Amino acid sequence: MKLLKSTCEKVWLFDCQIKEDHIGAGLACFLPHSPSHATFMVKDKTYKAQLSSKAVDKPGAVSIINARLPLFD
Numbered sequence: 001m002k003l004l005k006s007t008c009e010k011v012w013l014f015d016c017q018i019k020e021d022h023i024g025a026g027l028a029c030f031l032p033h034s035p036s037h038a039t040f041m042v043k044d045k046t047y048k049a050q051l052s053s054k055a056v057d058k059p060g061a062v063s064i065i066n067a068r069l070p071l072f073d
Contacts, residue, residue: 006038011051013067018042021071023049028067030055037072048072 004013004023011034015026023040036056040047049069055062 001042004040004042006040008035008038010034011038013040013069018047023047023069023071025067025069026065028052028055028064028069030058030062030064032060033057034062038069 001016001018002014004016004025005011010031012029013023013025013027014029017024030051034051034055034057037048037050040049049071051069052064052067054064
């Protein structure tokens with residue numbers, strides 16, 4: 001996928017792939033004060049991922065190259 005945006009629109013994932021246990025992204029961008037988890041909608045399926053501690057509740061925008069976000073069951 002080229003772009004995957006969270007439902008809260010605070011997390012943007014570029015060049016991403018959804019695997020069984022995680023979402024891998026070539027570039028992950030987090031807007032200020034991102035929550036500890038984010039929900040993504042792909043077609044009719046919902047994915048809930050834990051965000052990196054480097055990006056959660058930061059006062060400024062954060063970007064991470066080659067991010068790996070674990071999925072909740």
